[in-house]
Amino acid sequence: MSIVQNAKTTAVREQVSEAEWQARVDLAAAYRLVALHGWDDLIFTHISARVPGPEHHFLLNPYGMMFEEITASCLVKVDLDGRLVMESSNVVNPAGFTIHSAVHAARADALCVMHLHTDSGIAVSAQKDGLLPVSQQSLIALASLAYHDYEGLALNEDEKPRLVANLGDKTSMILRNHGLLTTGRTPAEAFLAMFILERACKIQLLAQSGGAELVPVPEPILGRVAAQLNAVTVGQGAQLVWPGLLRKLDRLDPSFRE
Numbered sequence: 001m002s003i004v005q006n007a008k009t010t011a012v013r014e015q016v017s018e019a020e021w022q023a024r025v026d027l028a029a030a031y032r033l034v035a036l037h038g039w040d041d042l043i044f045t046h047i048s049a050r051v052p053g054p055e056h057h058f059l060l061n062p063y064g065m066m067f068e069e070i071t072a073s074c075l076v077k078v079d080l081d082g083r084l085v086m087e088s089s090n091v092v093n094p095a096g097f098t099i100h101s102a103v104h105a106a107r108a109d110a111l112c113v114m115h116l117h118t119d120s121g122i123a124v125s126a127q128k129d130g131l132l133p134v135s136q137q138s139l140i141a142l143a144s145l146a147y148h149d150y151e152g153l154a155l156n157e158d159e160k161p162r163l164v165a166n167l168g169d170k171t172s173m174i175l176r177n178h179g180l181l182t183t184g185r186t187p188a189e190a191f192l193a194m195f196i197l198e199r200a201c202k203i204q205l206l207a208q209s210g211g212a213e214l215v216p217v218p219e220p221i222l223g224r225v226a227a228q229l230n231a232v233t234v235g236q237g238a239q240l241v242w243p244g245l246l247r248k249l250d251r252l253d254p255s256f257r258e
Contacts, residue, residue, distance in 0.1 A: 019052035024072035030187035031070035062090030102160035110183035120201040121180035137200035144171035188242035
């Protein structure tokens with residue numbers, strides 16, 4: 001860590017609570033993991049997380065920084081309108097927060113919102129039938145999946161009510177002709193939901209590329225898998241996976257913690 005970066009990290013950490021600092025570290029880790037999996041789209045998507053506490057404040061990536069560069073201290077704190085609530089030399093993309101602010105405002109449980117433009121996600125979002133029940137991964141995603149039709153770049157405030165209505169109480173959403181969105185109580189939950197949804201999309205495209213007729217999972221089985229996942233993860237869900245992912249990041253590049 002450079003002297004300048006060390007001073008910046010210390011300055012931010014001294015201004016925030018321990019709970020907020022942990023939220024910053026986890027969110028920065030989510031950005032690094034997205035980059036590690038090759039899901040980033042240069043600087044053009046976002047992951048947001050609510051700051052612990054009574055205020056409706058949120059953390060977002062600085063506009064112009066690559067996901068592989070994100071650190072805990074560089075994250076920008078904004079309100080629901082995307083306005084800075086903590087001094088920062090960084091700025092956010094107001095348009096990029098449109099989708100996120102809508103979900104955060106409507107869903108108290110959506111403390112983290114991840115929106116990505118992955119190749120596989122966009123490809124499936126452009127298919128009329130969307131995600132098909134052709135893999136175990138798809139069954140997990142389909143258990144809590146919504147769709148929202150494309151209305152252009154996410155700049156229109158009028159789109160928010162329709163997006164929120166379409167999402168309902170679901171964990172994940174396929175944005176038609178656009179990409180994927182997942183929610184969670186933590187960055188860990190949003191990341192795991194995205195990992196499963198993105199992988200389901202990729203598997204579907206691979207299966208379709210073979211040209212053979214696909215075998216859908218029978219209807220009676222569809223609802224079982226999501227419930228069984230809870231048993232497989234011994235009730236811990238994303239929290240069982242997250243520590244290992246953080247250890248992996250620490251081995252590769254622990255600077256996300258700065």
